[in-house]
Amino acid sequence: MNAGQNTARRIASKTGSSICRSCRETISRNAYSTAAAATVTDNHTEALLNHIPPATSPSTSYGVQAGVVLSRPPVITRDLHPFESAFFLYQRRLNERLALPFTRYFYFKKKTPADLEWKRKIKQRLTPARDIGRYKGYGDEAWNDELLVGAPESDVNWQVERLLEDADKPAAKDEHNPGGEVEGLVQKDKVERDMVEKPMPRVTEADLKGDVKSLNRMLQRTLYLLVKNKEGKWTFPEDRLAGKEALHDAAERILVHSGGINMNTWLIGRVPIGHHEAKYPTAKSNELGLKTFFMKARIMAGQANLKDNKLGLADFKWLAKEEVQKTVDGKYWHSIKNMLAER
Amino acid sequence: MALRELPLRAFSAVCRDLRPVVPSLRSSARRNASTDAVQELESSSSLTVPPPSQDVAKGFDPVAQSKARDGKLPSSRYQFKSPKYYRGPLHPHQPPPESDPSSRLFQPGPFSLPPLEQTYQSTIAPDLLALTYVHLPPGFRSPVKEVKGQRLREWTGDSPYYKNRPLRPPRGGGHLSLLTPPRTFRNVPKITKVTVHSMVKEAMENSGYIAVAGMVLQAITNVRSIPHQARHNVTGWGLRSGKTISVTADVEREDAYHFLGKLVNIVLPRIKEWKGVKGSSGDDSGNITFGLEPDQVALFPEVEVNYDSYPPKMIPGCHITIHTSATNDRDARLLLQSIGLPFYGKYIN
Structure with a gap:
């Protein structure tokens, strides 16, 4: 820098x-x-x-606008591509064969409840890794280590469940039934466990309802604030520069004037990340058209509120990239598509 | 022999006559130079082939099949084994590439896509680019000459001793700092490596300390730790050359992201009254170091889970160096701040 x-x-x-x-x-x-x-x-x-003659001020020019690309970054990790998850699972299973043996007594002292628990688990899955299913890298049938088509182990949700199950600690351990081989005992055992808190669902209520005004939708994606302006077109919040105002000052003003003060935002840098050029069909007095320079901003907290906004905006939406494409018109999309993140 | 070949020759003679027809057809349909190459490609990908039907998949039991077989399968005569020693490029028995699972150097992985890496790619890198980009107007040429190649000055003057003399040292200091190229989307700073280093003074008397330090470092970084020996005798510090005194773990790629994620999200928030990383930390070329005390190292979840296995008071402190691809400390600090590492005090760039 x-x-x-x-x-x-x-x-x-x-x-x-x-x-x-x-x-x-x-x-x-x-x-x-x-x-x-x-x-x-x-x-x-x-x-x-190398002399370049100085530019004389032109008789006709473009009007200058500032726009704000206000976005909410992804909140959670993305869903893996099926190939990625299959590859990771393959590598994890391969690792069980190639890694040094698990140093059991370093982690579990002999004849402790944790050790008994470990024995029970290893008997079921044959391998220290918790989320790859039964895997045996040694012995006569070691060659049979590939997962078959449609095996539940290849499902990510199944792996998550196994991890959660493993994290559950026994509430009180019965000394006389260390193994828990009998099915009924295992079931009874499960009831007594302190269950670990389950992770929140990756699909939210706003996703199910299709609520495009919520910031809790599409947690894996970047969301952009689009507003409906006076002409009924969907754009980013935009306004003309007032006097000698700098772009970043204008951007902050636009955020306040459009979405209200109930948004905690951060304007990233003082450099525009893109621009859009619109020519008037018939040239107005000494103005050929309008150039909009987009500033990047992130929303940290709060929500947009268009009540008595000063830009005459009618509506707003929080949209991901491909939804933005469907909402804005073609020329506008052509100018903005490269500054929006894929994810 | 000649008789046997006769029908073949007759056929080839017919074919020779037929042949010109085909290229003329092809040339009429040709649109550009790559059309032929495109036609040679298979139209259907093997990935689009549907998987075997449910009943076939369910009925498939490889173990039962092998047990039902009468005899053994014929064993393959040649089973490749990677050579134990590299015997040079001309030896017929060459080791396979490292990425091959049959290689002795093969290491499986990656096993996951770290959340921190995803955040970096989706959020941090674009923001850093927008923050640090410097726009220059079109047609602008820097009045300062771009220094390319040799940056050290030569000795100029009449003295005959200047000939073949080593170049002059850089201006104003002992070392030549890295040049920072203009920021583009290609050179946004990123984390290249994390080095965790622990020097244990007590290891001079009791080598058990170094074993514990190695285990702790391995546990928290998921990387085999390397012991280091003292090179010199320093009586003031009680060092004797040849004695193992420290351990290091170089963490890269997936492991580095997981390690930093754990550090930033789990360990550092639990340290009481931790001010952050000192603002003056850094080596002027984008690598930033900070230290953790023994009781802070014990907060790592991997140590905490079997805290009793480590002898009391033998858990070491460590130094963590985060190597970034930034060329100065300012950029590196910005990157680390964005992943959630606080800094305090005066920043020295």
Whole structure:
């Protein structure tokens, strides 16, 4: 992040009206005291060679707008592709064969309840790994280590359940029935266990209802705030720059004016991440069209509230990328699609 | 012999006449240079083939099949075994690549997609890019000459001793710092490696300490730890050369992300009155180090689960170095802050 010396802002502040930017920059730079004269003349001739005449202010131009791409990042991990989960399971099973044997007595002291529990479990699954099913890498039938088609072990939910089951600790252990070989005993045992808290479902209520205004929907995806403007078009929150306002200042103002103050947001950087250019069908007085520069922002907490917003917005939605494509019009989508995250 | 070949020759003669028809047809249908190559590809992928039907899959029992077989299957004569020693590139018995499970160096993995890595890819990296991007107007050429190749100055002057003299050391300091290239989507800083290092002073007298330190490091990092010996005698510190004094674990890829995830989400929040990583930490080239006390190391879930197995007061403290692909400490700190590592005090870049 070498934002030190030559940011566009500083360069722009240095530019005068009489000479071009690159010449200005080259000339105004102080050479070190050593061989100062030589370098200055050298730079100057070079600058003359690279001279770009300064732009005169045009009679017609584009109006400038700022837009805010307000997003909620993914909250949970994504669902694995079937190939990924199959590959990971294969590698985990292979690891059971290749890894050094489990150092049992380092983890379970002899004749403790934990040791008895361990014995019972290892008898069932034959391997220290908890979530790969029965696996035996040694012995006469070691060759039979592939999962068959449709085996429950390849289902991710099954693996999660096995992990949860393993995490359950016995509430009180009966000394006389260490193995728990009999089915009935195992069942009775399960009732007595302190159950571990189950993880929250990955699909939320908002997903089931199809509530696009909720921030609790599509937890695996990035959600973007789209608003319906005066013309009835779905866009990101946008507004014209007021006077000499900077883009990031405008972005913060737009967030307050559109979604209200009930949003805890973070504006990422001061550089726009994309732009959209719209030409007017008939040129207005000295304005060809409108250019919108999009600033990136994240929502940390809160929710959008369009009640008495100052931009005349009618409605809002929190949408993932492919839903954004269906909602906005084609040209707009073409300009914004590359700045939206795939996930 | 000639008689036997006769029908074949007749057939090939007919074919020779027929042959020109086919290319002319093909050339008329040709649209571009790659069409032929595309036609050679199979239209259907093997991945689209439906799996075997339910009853076939359910009825398949490999163990029962092998037991029902009368005799043994004929054993394969040649069973490949990787050579124990590498005997050079000209030896006929070459080891397979490391990725082959029959290789002696094969290590299985990866086993999962760490949550921290997913967060990095989906959220952190794009944000860092937006934060650190520096826009330059089109047509802008830096007035400072881009230094390429040799960055050290030569000795210039009339002295005959300047000839073939080693280059002058860098300005204003002993070392040449890394150059930071302009930020693009390709060079967003990321975590390349984590090194966990533990020097145990007590190991000079009692080698049990080093064994415990090695076990702890292995448990918390999931990587085999490497012991190191002291190279010099330092009487002030009680060091004797040749004595094993420290252990290191180099954690990479999946393990590194899991380790950092555990550290940031489980261990650090449970440390009482931990201020964070010191802002002046760093080696000027994007690698940041901080230390954990023994009682803080004991907070790792892997140690906690069988805390009694470790002899009391032998659990070591450790230094954790996070290597990033950033070229300066400022960028590295920004990355680590975004994964949830707090910093305190004055930042020194």
